Amino acid sequence: MKLKLTSIIPLTVALSTASAAYADKWSDMFPHIKNTGDIPGECSYESMSKKDYSGQKLTINTHAVPVMGEPTALHAEQFSKLTGAEVDVIHTPAGDLYSKAMVPFQAGQAPYDIVFGFSNFIRDWMQYLEPVPAKYVEMRQMKDVTQSHIDVASWDGQMIQYPIDGDRHYLKYRKDVIDNPEYQAKYKAETGKELRVPQTWKEYAEIASFFNGWDWDNDGELEYGSAEVMKKDDLMYAAFYSRSVAYSKNPRTPGGFFFDLETMEPLINGPGFVEALTDWVEATKYVPPGGINFGLGDEINSFGGGQTLFSFSWDDAFVAAMEDGSPIKNKVGAAPLPGSDRVWNRVSGAWEETYNQAPYIVWGWAAAVAKKSKNHEMAFDYLCFFANDANHQADIAIGRFGVNPFKKSDFVPEIYVERQGWDEQIAKEYSETLIEMEEKSTNRVFPLRVPGVFQFNSALATGAAKALAGQLSPQEALDEVADQWRKITKRIGADTIREAYAVGVALEDNLK
Amino acid sequence: MNFKHKYLFLFPGLLVLIGILIFPVGFTVRLSMSSWDSFFPGLDYVGLENYFRLFQDDSRFWEAFGRLSFLSVTTVTLQYVLGFALALMVWKDIAFKRFFRVLFLIPMMTTPVIMTVIWKTFFHESLGPVNDFLNIFGWNPLWLSSEILSKVTVIIVEVWQWTPFMFLLLLAGLLSLxxxxxxxxxxxxxxxxRTFIYVTFPLMAPISIGAIIIRLIEASKIMDTVYVLTSGGPGTATETSSFYIFIKGLREFQFGYSAALSFTYLIIMIISLTIIAKVLVRLMIRE
Known part of the structure; x- marks a missing residue:
């Protein structure tokens, strides 16, 4: 899907003029939007103030503060002031979001009007969720959402989740080190290679190893090569998929990345995945001490705190690093995930010795309205208000909020330069990296979104963790995972899984 | 005389018993014979399928059980030894006896999850104060990411948290001798x-057995420490039965299967604790 300039230009103009006109009555009342003021739209502050939900109550189950929990509560408070609605926000740890909604869903109860969770819950939750009404899908602010994130929020063409966040995994690196002529010369002298943003995972490992365990930023502390999410069951499976896509997502072999869609045989123990896991086991040598036990929070703190040269995963580490007060503000760069010099062809059963790169449009935060809620309109209005242009622009500037770019108008470098004080070149690299993944790549991998998705991901996390801990070799670990996946598929039903998986494969194979 | 009205007085207690014990266990057994998961919600009937899966095809549960046994026995043994030593220390007249008695109880009064978060921060390998200190001597132990040391860390936290419980029971026993x-x-x-070997220890045997069994029951449910400290890792190095059941039930949403795991675990614990109690009685109580 090509980026449509016709849709971006008016938005950019609107956002730019909004930034000049920030001192409006709404930004006086709600300082959160002081940088832009209210931005006209169907769910703007002005529009919401004309609604009257007095005497009605909205109950929202969201994540704990601050990530997503803080913006949910903040926008609930704003929504309440504007519309008179009573909004009750319940905060739940990430690991319990799925079950806290699923238990009442399955029991036929509706304790929450709105549920927050991860976008890959969609297949398990969709039967209990109210699809987003056409009125909202047709709104101008929705037209600004990238096609990738429309796809992530939709099931077979129908929007089920309301887009509030955009996620993908990409590479973050210390620009002040990679671009440093002194280090470039040192690296060249010692390795005979150019120091540059790594193009492959092997190059990533070489550079990370070189910059591991010494004080390269002269702050008196040791620095390390890479911070990664390696802690079992703490989203680490997503990190593994990021490392696997280059080796295993072959654009010439459509029909499935996780499974062979035809046979539903797991591909997870194929040579491409094994190569990625072998790289990852090697990576335990260039992460900070205890890095094998890093969750996402540790990764953000480690890279954002200037402890490592590289990191890759969600936007949060980059945004945290670029916030005011960060010791490495304007010293970091963004780039696509590294690729590989070869890619596995599962049809021919051989490696293709050619460069390959594939973006991983990882799952992120999602919100949806419960089918059994009695307040559908108010609930959708809240979500629409949450994601209106003014709130969204303010939210993406705050790293701890966990709200990341998903609108086409987010990928305009000027907004980061003008509003957040980013270096021009960094803002340009960041915007280009993201928009390239979102709108231009034809070799994307989407998250696994099938019934029982947690069983599959949990089995993978266990296998990968065993390999990282040295309990099993990469091949043994992934053979064990494949065995588990076969059993899960058998239990749930191969046809059921295939039907759901086909929806994701169609996106990956650019059929829709 | 007609004493039939006595049943009327028993009835409220019986109702409570059914409500809080018999019904949940009965429901768990029924649930364990269903395939309830995220995709098939409901109490269908699959017979003993989940139990066959557990016994024939789930080595991870049994490995977790082995790990749990090791962690429970080790932590409770250490808690008993340390708790007894501390109780003996403040049993006799020493200066600031009351102060020490309260001081030793503080870990037990703290919230386990919060204290585990604090311990995790202490033991953080690259950012924690423990390794900051040990770095002075050139040591950088991997408290949370080494297969062996991660178990040691779990043991340290558990012993710190629950030794006061053992101390409290044993001190009460000592004071009543x-x-x-x-x-x-x-x-x-x-x-x-000789006084300790031939008088104190034998006299304390009954209360020691009680304290050990109570702590073993509690230690066998170890979950929050593992969840916060290591998530069962690295690999599966600290994964215990209760954490594994939690993953199957509330992470993977396999309600039916996790019910089978829970019920099997309950039976195993009843049998093993009964055996342990009998062995302890034989070893510690002299005729």
Whole structure:
């Protein structure tokens, strides 16, 4: 899907003029939007103030503060002031979001009007969720959402989740080190290679190893090569998929990345995945001490705190690093995930010795309205208000909020330069990296979104963790995972899984 | 006389018993014979399928059980030894006796999850103060990411948190001991060591067994420490039965299967704790 300039230009103009006109009555009342003021739209502050939900109550189950929990509560408070609605926000740890909604869903109860969770819950939750009404899908602010994130929020063409966040995994690196002529010369002298943003995972490992365990930023502390999410069951499976896509997502072999869609045989123990896991086991040598036990929070703190040269995963580490007060503000760069010099062809059963790169449009935060809620309109209005242009622009500037770019108008470098004080070149690299993944790549991998998705991901996390801990070799670990996946598929039903998986494969194979 | 009205008085208690014990166990057994998961919600009937899966095809559960046994026995043994030592220390008249008695109880009064978060921060390998200190001597132990040390870390946190419980029970036992045996031992010229071996320890045996069994029951449910410290890792190095059941039930949403795991685990624990209690009685109580 090509980026449509016709849709971006008016938005950019609107956002730019909004930034000049920030001192409006709404930004006086709600300082959160002081940088832009209210931005006209169907769910703007002005529009919401004309609604009257007095005497009605909205109950929202969201994540704990601050990530997503803080913006949910903040926008609930704003929504309440504007519309008179009573909004009750319940905060739940990430690991319990799925079950806290699923238990009442399955029991036929509706304790929450709105549920927050991860976008890959969609297949398990969709039967209990109210699809987003056409009125909202047709709104101008929705037209600004990238096609990738429309796809992530939709099931077979129908929007089920309301887009509030955009996620993908990409590479973050210390620009002040990679671009440093002194280090470039040192690296060249010692390795005979150019120091540059790594193009492959092997190059990533070489550079990370070189910059591991010494004080390269002269702050008196040791620095390390890479911070990664390696802690079992703490989203680490997503990190593994990021490392696997280059080796295993072959654009010439459509029909499935996780499974062979035809046979539903797991591909997870194929040579491409094994190569990625072998790289990852090697990576335990260039992460900070205890890095094998890093969750996402540790990764953000480690890279954002200037402890490592590289990191890759969600936007949060980059945004945290670029916030005011960060010791490495304007010293970091963004780039696509590294690729590989070869890619596995599962049809021919051989490696293709050619460069390959594939973006991983990882799952992120999602919100949806419960089918059994009695307040559908108010609930959708809240979500629409949450994601209106003014709130969204303010939210993406705050790293701890966990709200990341998903609108086409987010990928305009000027907004980061003008509003957040980013270096021009960094803002340009960041915007280009993201928009390239979102709108231009034809070799994307989407998250696994099938019934029982947690069983599959949990089995993978266990296998990968065993390999990282040295309990099993990469091949043994992934053979064990494949065995588990076969059993899960058998239990749930191969046809059921295939039907759901086909929806994701169609996106990956650019059929829709 | 007609005593039938006594059943009327028993009825409320019986109702409570059914409500809080018999119904949940019965429901768990029924649930364990269903395939309830995220995709098939509901109490269908699959017979003993989940139990066959557990016994024939789930080595991870049994490995977790082995790990749990090791962690429980180790932590409770250490808690007993340390708790007994501390109780003996403040049993006799020493300066600031009351202060020490309260001080030793503080870990037990803290919230386990919060304290585990604090311990995790202490033991953080690259950012924590423990390794900051040990770095002075050139050491950088991997408290949370080494297969062996991660178990040691779990043991340290558990022992720190629950030794006070053992201390409390044993101190109460010591304070209730009769004085006559000590007088007799003193007249016979027994020193402190012999007095402890032949008087204190045997007299404390019944309460020791009670304290050990109570702690074993609690330790066998170890979950929050593992969840916060290591998530069962690295690999599966610290994964215990309860954490594994939690993953199957509330992470993977396999309600039916996790019910089978829970019920099997309950039976195993009842049998093993009964055996342990009998062995302890035989070892510690002399005729």
């Amino acid at each position: 009769p004085k006559e045996p000590y007088l007799a031992a003193s007249i016979d010229g027994a020193g402190p060591y």
